[in-house]
Amino acid sequence: MNVLSPSLAASSGMADVIGEDGKIIVPADVEDAIRTLIRWSGDEPEREGLLDTPKRVARAWREYCRGYAEDPGLHLSRTFEEVGGYDEVVLLKDIPFQSHCEHHMAPIIGTASIAYLPKDRVVGISKLARVLHGYASRLQVQERLTAEVARCIWDNLQPHGVAVVIEAQHGCMTGRGVRTHGVGMVTSRMLGCFLDDASSRKEVLALMGRG
Ligand SMILES: [Zn+2]
Numbered sequence: 001m002n003v004l005s006p007s008l009a010a011s012s013g014m015a016d017v018i019g020e021d022g023k024i025i026v027p028a029d030v031e032d033a034i035r036t037l038i039r040w041s042g043d044e045p046e047r048e049g050l051l052d053t054p055k056r057v058a059r060a061w062r063e064y065c066r067g068y069a070e071d072p073g074l075h076l077s078r079t080f081e082e083v084g085g086y087d088e089v090v091l092l093k094d095i096p097f098q099s100h101c102e103h104h105m106a107p108i109i110g111t112a113s114i115a116y117l118p119k120d121r122v123v124g125i126s127k128l129a130r131v132l133h134g135y136a137s138r139l140q141v142q143e144r145l146t147a148e149v150a151r152c153i154w155d156n157l158q159p160h161g162v163a164v165v166i167e168a169q170h171g172c173m174t175g176r177g178v179r180t181h182g183v184g185m186v187t188s189r190m191l192g193c194f195l196d197d198a199s200s201r202k203e204v205l206a207l208m209g210r211g
Pocket of ligand 1: 101102103104105106170172173
């Protein structure tokens with residue numbers, strides 16, 4: 001038995017307890033809620049194929065929403081000040097990610113391009129993806145996800161500029177409602193020089209393949 005981070009406990013109202021098999025023990029009320037949803041969907045939670053589904057769904061959601069247990073800004077706390085005179089844009093392009101929309105809890109699947117123009121500090125490039133996943137692993141709307149990633153980099157690295165462009169498909173559009181397939185939604189957030197200076201913005205969008 002082993003209790004995970006206090007932040008997880010605080011944000012979710014309950015601590016994860018790990019069983020002998022190394023898996024999270026799913027509280028009975030959570031399993032019941034998923035059984036109710038299965039019944040509401042028109043199936044029988046008692047049928048064999050669905051017996052273990054509530055536990056699986058519960059653990060899957062713990063994983064989809066693991067971002068609540070982390071502070072994405074911490075990924076940017078270790079910076080390198082020696083940038084060797086490098087004063088050009090740093091870009092991580094087309095990072096695949098998955099999130100879930102807060103309106104339907106349906107999947108959002110897409111890619112993000114994240115760029116910043118360093119002032120005097122850079123981070124390991126993989127950290128930008130970690131920031132993205134930290135915010136994506138929560139219930140989201142694409143606009144807020146885009147803004148949160150940009151703001152986190154802006155606040156923590158204090159660069160000359162930040163540019164974040166996200167393109168994603170929303171399960172709540174493709175699988176229900178208007179059932180529109182193949183339509184991607186694009187959101188962007190520009191800060192600093194990319195917001196203020198049209199030629200810098202043009203340059204970073206061209207690097208992202210969106211010029
Ligand atoms: Zn939705």
